[in-house]
Amino acid sequence: MSRNGPVALVYHALFVTFMLAPIGVVCWVAFTPEGFLSFPTDRWSLRWFAAIARYPEFVSAFWRSLWLGALSSAIAVAVSVPAALAIARHRFPGREAFTALFMSPLMIPHIVLGIAFLRFFTQIGLGGTFTGLVLSHIVIVLPFALRLTLASAVGLDRAIEHAAVSLGASEWTVLKRITLPLVVPGLASGWALAFINSFDEVTMTVFIAAPGTETLPVRMFLYIQDNIDPLVTSVSACVIAVTVVALIAMDRAYGLERLLVGRGNHGGTHGR
Amino acid sequence: MAFLALDTLTKHFGSHVAVDRLTLKVEKGEFVSLLGPSGCGKTTTLQMIAGFVEPTSGGIRLEGRDLLAVKPAKRGLGIVFQSYALFPHMTVAENVSFGLEMQGVAAAERAKRVGETLDLVGLGAFAGRFPRQLSGGQQQRVALARALVIRPQILLLDEPLSNLDAKLREEMQIELRQIQRTVGTTTILVTHDQGEAMALSDRIVVMNHGRAEQIGPPHETYERPATPFVASFLGKTNLVSGATVRPERISFAAAGLAGTVRTRIFQGNHWLYQVDTADGLVTVIRQNTGEAMPGEGAAVRLAWRALPPQSSGEVSASSRTEGS
Numbered sequence: 001m002s003r004n005g006p007v008a009l010v011y012h013a014l015f016v017t018f019m020l021a022p023i024g025v026v027c028w029v030a031f032t033p034e035g036f037l038s039f040p041t042d043r044w045s046l047r048w049f050a051a052i053a054r055y056p057e058f059v060s061a062f063w064r065s066l067w068l069g070a071l072s073s074a075i076a077v078a079v080s081v082p083a084a085l086a087i088a089r090h091r092f093p094g095r096e097a098f099t100a101l102f103m104s105p106l107m108i109p110h111i112v113l114g115i116a117f118l119r120f121f122t123q124i125g126l127g128g129t130f131t132g133l134v135l136s137h138i139v140i141v142l143p144f145a146l147r148l149t150l151a152s153a154v155g156l157d158r159a160i161e162h163a164a165v166s167l168g169a170s171e172w173t174v175l176k177r178i179t180l181p182l183v184v185p186g187l188a189s190g191w192a193l194a195f196i197n198s199f200d201e202v203t204m205t206v207f208i209a210a211p212g213t214e215t216l217p218v219r220m221f222l223y224i225q226d227n228i229d230p231l232v233t234s235v236s237a238c239v240i241a242v243t244v245v246a247l248i249a250m251d252r253a254y255g256l257e258r259l260l261v262g263r264g265n266h267g268g269t270h271g272r
Numbered sequence: 273m274a275f276l277a278l279d280t281l282t283k284h285f286g287s288h289v290a291v292d293r294l295t296l297k298v299e300k301g302e303f304v305s306l307l308g309p310s311g312c313g314k315t316t317t318l319q320m321i322a323g324f325v326e327p328t329s330g331g332i333r334l335e336g337r338d339l340l341a342v343k344p345a346k347r348g349l350g351i352v353f354q355s356y357a358l359f360p361h362m363t364v365a366e367n368v369s370f371g372l373e374m375q376g377v378a379a380a381e382r383a384k385r386v387g388e389t390l391d392l393v394g395l396g397a398f399a400g401r402f403p404r405q406l407s408g409g410q411q412q413r414v415a416l417a418r419a420l421v422i423r424p425q426i427l428l429l430d431e432p433l434s435n436l437d438a439k440l441r442e443e444m445q446i447e448l449r450q451i452q453r454t455v456g457t458t459t460i461l462v463t464h465d466q467g468e469a470m471a472l473s474d475r476i477v478v479m480n481h482g483r484a485e486q487i488g489p490p491h492e493t494y495e496r497p498a499t500p501f502v503a504s505f506l507g508k509t510n511l512v513s514g515a516t517v518r519p520e521r522i523s524f525a526a527a528g529l530a531g532t533v534r535t536r537i538f539q540g541n542h543w544l545y546q547v548d549t550a551d552g553l554v555t556v557i558r559q560n561t562g563e564a565m566p567g568e569g570a571a572v573r574l575a576w577r578a579l580p581p582q583s584s585g586e587v588s589a590s591s592r593t594e595g596s
Contacts, residue, residue, distance in 0.1 A: 157355055157357060159353040159354075159355050159357035160357045160358075160359060160360075162322070162324055162344075162351070162353070162357065163351065163353060163357040163358075163359075163418070164359070164370065165323075165324075165344050165345050166322060166344060166345070166347070166349055166350070166351045166419075167370050167371035167374055167418070167422060168345050168346070168348075168371060168374035168375055168422070169345060169370075169374050170345060173374070177370075178359060181361045182360065182361060
């Protein structure tokens, strides 16, 4: 075990504070009884949590964000599997171009995508629809899904599939019984990262969402444009609470490190 | 008619010739090793038999049938891969059972045969484990059981022991030989380890640059190497007075080539000497019989029996020595 010196400890403490302080402050402010963002506050109240009930659009936006993230991530992962297997195993003309195309949403500013999608969806009659939201979110989360799926597809020992073939398995059986089960950890990681990115997205979504199809971040963004009361902090605190509970549950069930790094459950050295 | 016949089998990768007109006949029940340094084409040959690599030209026949016309999944060959290639998400029993399942064997019969085969490789008690919970040697046995359980016409072994440590490798060699004798499956082993090839095989195919340099039983190939490459690849050789001599065939004698012992290394069952002579440095191996041996700096005289003179070129496949 190497030990950290005092300088390193101070540095780490500052770093962790820098990361966590804003979250802590938001949660603290959420408990203020005042009608504005007052910090620090020495009086406590659940007033702004109760206030959420008077704004059902926040609750429905939360569910919409959840569905949007789950659905667009699932579709992105489904698209990623054949793409990743093809890119990982075959050398074909246009391979580099395909990979670059799938990764390009990372490079394009979301505000540009937002304007482009707004124009495009209006043109084809999908403006302001949930379908439009899903389609646009598939595009922005695809790089995350593909990257992790690709990592597990590249790490797959071809000899394992050859072994299955030599034992008499058809191509379809190999895919179903061998290949897919072995890339599932990558798919789960890809889905999780894609979901987080979708749930978080506001820059592009604010152009595409219409009243009735607003996601939670968009709803919050629009709210603080017109209001200065601490409602958004209590909403934020709720989201943070849900996230923490979900992370703990996933860590218990599966192992967070494994989920987010995309390590398989058959690495051999990584026993739990 | 030979059981398995490779006929002028050739594989080009672009301009590189991986396997060059390899002709080989394997009898039923025979254990044949493809031996050579990396890049000699032995693994490519194995993969062509397995069906994972398409030959550029030439043919492969199994019991007279054209094997190249059969899909890899239908060839009915058992393969043990260098990496073992076990299915990591399945238990030992599920791994071994997989091939039987593909053949449509009923569950009760499957369980029986899986149990028998695991007992054969000494892993009866490990059926419920996952591969990651096994040692390298145990994983190796699972791979062997998985290949054998389908009662393959041919067992293909691709460097199966190269990931094991030296002691375990020796044990597995003996065990592998016993298992192969028990089940009697025709076996082709790919290896770069000449000791392994000699220990296990009925016949050895020494390969270099995609060609078979010599095909013959281990003892004969060792004693009568057809080419300088075979002589040097199958054990150590000295070139003294224009003759090729194995180090263990040189003895310290009253008369003979004069020399001085430069180094003497004790290796348990034998002594390894390096002797300075007028012909250059000569390696000598003497059995440790418990007698006193010349020390470093001692003046010695060397006598030997040389290997028979080699034919200058390579041997064609037709001039090979047939195994018994």
